[in-house]
């Protein structure tokens with residue numbers, strides 16, 4: 001059994017990180033980048049949690065990553081796979097694995113970003129599918 | 133300055149209710165405070181310190197103080213990192229007593245999520261900064277712990293059978309606890325054959341949802357010496373937090389590594405000295421992770437450590453959760469830290485059930501975890517000694 005691109009609960013968008021969702025709408029995974037210390041961080045803040053600088057921009061990721069850990073929620077009305085995906089560029093982010101048979105998902109698998117719809121025509125959110 | 137020897141646990145109470153259909157939260161609170169003070173042999177007028185979590189109805193300490201008719205409070209504390217709050221309350225009470233801020237502190241936990249039909253997850257509160265990046269993925273308590281177990285299996289070879297031993301041990305203890313929710317013995321096969329809920333955690337890897345609560349009375353040494361109960365002294369404590377660190381996630385250890393190190397250092401003892409351990413058991417993996425992090429075994433060796441009955445009183449090397457724990461007895465208000473303190477005190481007093489009482493139990497640890505093991509969580513470690 002696989003999950004196709006699901007319709008997920010709607011995220012609340014706060015103005016300081018609205019760019020994340022605007023980029024996702026264009027099919028880009030943009031992650032917060034600190035221009036002072038050079039580090040990427042996620043979830044996005046309005047300051048850098050590593051050096052406390054407010055001088056931030058966004059960097060577009062390659063969308064490639066590796067499954068760090070996951071769990072298949074078997075008892076959900078529609079079973080799904082939640083996962084931590086370590087991006088090629090560094091940060092590990094929470095997401096879903098889609099399009100892979102739920103019994104074939106494994107830690108270490110290479111994945112790439114896709115974007116799923118959310119309820120009530122909400123903003124698209126990043127999910128991950130098997131790397132091509 | 134440290135808190136070693138500066139305060140005593142003088143009274144405890146655990147509510148026998150597991151589904152509080154006809155009890156309000158404040159009734160549970162007043163039952164518990166009454167029983168804990170009775171247990172200590174102290175009067176309500178003497179209570180000058182009060183500790184509770186943020187789920188106390190109304191304005192926390194204020195509402196509780198009024199309901200309980202407490203007029204002499206000069207120290208109060210609402211510290212609340214989830215289920216880890218209660219060993220911290222005992223530690224903070226000891227700190228307050230050591231610095232002369234109060235002499236008789238009461239800490240209480242009460243709730244009725246089961247009667248209210250609520251699950252283990254808090255209702256999403258928009259305004260939480262990570263929520264937009266986690267809520268769409270249905271991140272919840274269960275799968276956050278499951279992902280820690282999955283990584284542990286990948287990294288260290290932990291097996292479902294090893295996890296199951298934690299539940300088996302809890303069931304061996306719970307059969308002797310008349311108030312336990314689940315008193316039937318279970319086997320490793322029962323656990324691994326129970327329905328898979330969130331890979332790799334089965335239904336029987338998960339704790340119960342129960343109502344009720346507990347209370348503990350912490351007093352100054354001069355007061356403890358005037359009481360008739362066996363003296364249980366606070367020997368050391370530690371607390372720590374761990375989180376996703378801006379995306380630098382590491383699910384292979386928990387905040388218990390730091391809180392344990394602090395607590396053992398303050399107490400001047402090592403895990404090898406511990407006769408009994410209360411280890412927060414929201415899920416079987418929670419126990420394995422904390423045992424490693426506290427230093428009862430090497431990192432990654434927790435699965436082997438808990439296997440083959442090693443946590444069963446009278447059978448294994450380290451008796452754990454001899455009341456049946458959260459896995460079988462009680463997990464009041466989805467917060468397991470209070471009952472961890474209570475069973476440690478029973479063991480040190482020699483008042484655990486005779487079938488699970490650890491002989492000559494003079495040193496115990498009460499370890500609790502709050503929040504989500506797979507992301508942001510807090511750990512509270514408390515070391516208690518029978519004098």
Ligand SMILES: [Zn+2]
Nearest residue numbers: 034037048051
């Ligand atoms: Zn920075």
